[in-house]
Amino acid sequence: MTVQELPGAGASSSYRPTPPPAWRPRKDAAPLLPDPEPYRVLGTPAAEKLDPELMRRCHAELVRGRRYNAQATALTRQGRLAVYPSTVGQEACEIAAALVLEEQDWLFPSYRDTLAAVARGLDPVQALTLLRGDWHTGYDPHEHRIAPLCTPLATQLPHAVGLAHAARLRGDDVVALAMVGDGGTSEGDFHEALNFAAVWQAPVVFLVQNNGFAISVPLAKQTAAPTLAHKAVGYGMPGRLVDGNDVAAVYEVLAEAVARARSGGGPTLIEAVTYRIEAHTNADDATRYRGDAEVEAWLAHDPVQLLEHELTARGILDESDIRAAKEAAETMAAALREQMNADPVLNPMDLFEHVYAEQTGYLREQAAMLRAELEAETE
Amino acid sequence: MAVSQLAAKPATMAQALTRAMRDAMAEDPTVHVMGEDVGTLGGVFRITDGLAKEFGEDRCTDTPLAEAGILGAAVGMAMYGLRPVVEMQFDAFAYPAFEQLISHVARMRNRTRGAMPLPITIRVPYGGGIGGVEHHSDSSEAYYVATPGLTVVTPATVEDAYGLLRASIASDDPVVFLEPKRLYWSKAAWSPDAPAEVPGIGRAVVRRPGTGATLITYGPSLPVCLEAAEAAREEGWDLEVLDLRSLVPFDEETVVAAVRRTGRAVVVHEANGFGGPGAEIAARITERCFHHLEAPVLRVTGLDIPYPPPMLEKHHLPGVDRILDAVARLQWEN
DSSP states (O other): OOOGOOOOOOOOTTTTOOOOOOHHHHHHHGGGGGOSOBOOOOOOOOOOOOHHHHHHHHHHHHHHHHHHHHHHHHHHTTSSSSSSOOOOOHHHHHHHHTTTTTTTTTTEEEOOOOOHHHTTTHHHHHHHHHHTTOOSSOOOOOTTOOOOOOOOSSTTHHHHHHHHHHHHTTTTTOOEEEEEETGGGGGGHHHHHHHHHHHHTSEEEEEOOOOOEEEEEEEEOOOOSSSTTTHHHHSSSSSEEETTHHHHHHHHHHHHHHHHHHTOOOEEEEEOOOOSSSSSSSSSSGGGOOHHHHHHHHHTHHHHHHHHHHHHHHTTHHHHHHHHHHHHHHHHHHHHHHHHHHHHOOOOGGTTTSSSSSHHHHHHHHHHHHHHHHHHOOO | OBBBOOOOOOOEEEHHHHHHHHHHHHHOOOEEEETTSSSSOOOOOOTTTTTTHOOOOTTTOOOOOOOOHHHHHHHHHHHTOEEEEESSSGGGGGGHHHHHHIIITTHHHTTTTTTTTTEEEEEEEESSSSSSOTTOOOHHHHHHSSTTEEEEOOOHHHHEEEEEEEHHHHHHSSSSEEEEETTTOOEEOOSSSSOOOOOOOOOOEEEEESEEEEEEOOOHHHHHHHHHHHHHGGTTOOEEEEEEEETTTTHHHHHHHHHHHOEEEEEEEEESSSSSSHHHHHHHHHHHHGGGGGGGEEEEESSSSSSGGGGGGHHOOHHHHHHHHHTTTTTOOO
């Protein structure tokens, strides 16, 4: 039958309505659905199987991370950092994300994820360059395979997909882990990245840190989805819900997703339920949009305390380990303080160096103008 | 400097563009073409015709329909060492990708102090004159040229379509490659035995020498300007026609030399006049050629309206008569 032969209004009585052609969903949605309760390890029977060496390392990194947050916040008060978005309370997500990756893998952090970058091996001062204001990115992304800290929301997610896709096309064993906040899940780029990743079966893991607020807007005003992890099902990838303050649980869920990605099983969306103990940044007043009781409830579920308690009770960690972790953290903080208190030496002529591979005539003119201004200043 | 290798038979601009991608892909395995409909269909204008068949779907990929996703994924691919060539299908369809373009594509080299250049070519079929419905005829070049970090080129001839696209794909910087869609089917005879030397990105070319005044133009307005220059002969005006080819970088020296030679200039483009590229060009000419000018620099551009419906677009697009009127206003008697 051609289109011209289709029966229209008043068509011959020989036409018999038929049911529409058979349709099947592309995938069974059930295995993609997250469990309704966030996955936990600490304080549950699952903690029997903890890897002592990994957990001691996680503990040391959590302690260092907590100290890093405190030091960076102090640096904002001294005017050494323009701004610092704290991850106090979210250290378990940051540390697990950094430790779960192999050397060849890539991390795609948001502006809040300096700690993950530092835990992956980036120099703490280089990690703070963006927030200090002396340049946008203080490191070569290829060196540690850490993409630039991304300020626009969720726009780094399609980059992670593209990089993972390119690596797979080249036959390289590379997984990309992309971090985003709960607010970022409302952005269009979040949708496009997840859709591309699932269609391409790219080796990507999306880690959403649901810390309760996008600056001041609570999750209830951000989404009507049952959980953010449920969003995965619509794209055809598994969604996982995890207690974001339980470093063992976050690590385990991430490790499972990374392994699936590595073996060609495609992307995963993980929602880590956590809480931002401090304000959005030092420029924000969190008392305007949330009460003390809520903050205190989360303080009682602190990621460092949770792990320390479990490991001490199991004899994996003793007082000397805790002391050693604190001392290492102090050493890091002292070095960071010292380096950040030195005034950065900036060369204004750098402004023209990396706009294009080769400067345009306009830029050469403007560089000459600035050079003359600088020379006049020094005379 | 790219050298054309097309067969010695009349070729269209569309075929030259296809051939440019084909040759680039054959020479360099890191070149990947991607976009909506570019694979099996060969693009809605057939510019990517045959590439998926020859190089496979991994090298010429039909993506989901999402421009930010296409360009965002291309950023990640370029980070990993590939050279993505992205098709935006139609000018106004590129707007969802603007955040990726402006916040990331244009800035990644600068943000990382040269550590992470992005060699991405973004092909944007642009401009009107084909009777397209709304969102199919915009001239968006002012947005692109206003963004530091982007190279912006637009061919007006078949040879340039080949040469500039090869140069764009070879560039280590992101290039917005504006394809004048109403010239897709314009033809030229090319010979592989006597390959044409195509000047690289950043060079303007005088398409028609003249002494009385210089018409400065690019892309879809070049044939209109050439036609206007022919018609002007009846008035006794000997017009020069200059094809910019590249809006960023802008070949100021060639433009300045031409205007100093003729003393009169008219900038012609389809994009809206207010805040359009012509405003920048006219300002530059005034700054550098003031004492050589016999008359103010004039602009003949699209009207300052959202792109009109196709049945009225002839009133919007700069035509021969409007160009000749402007030339007449160059105060020839003085």
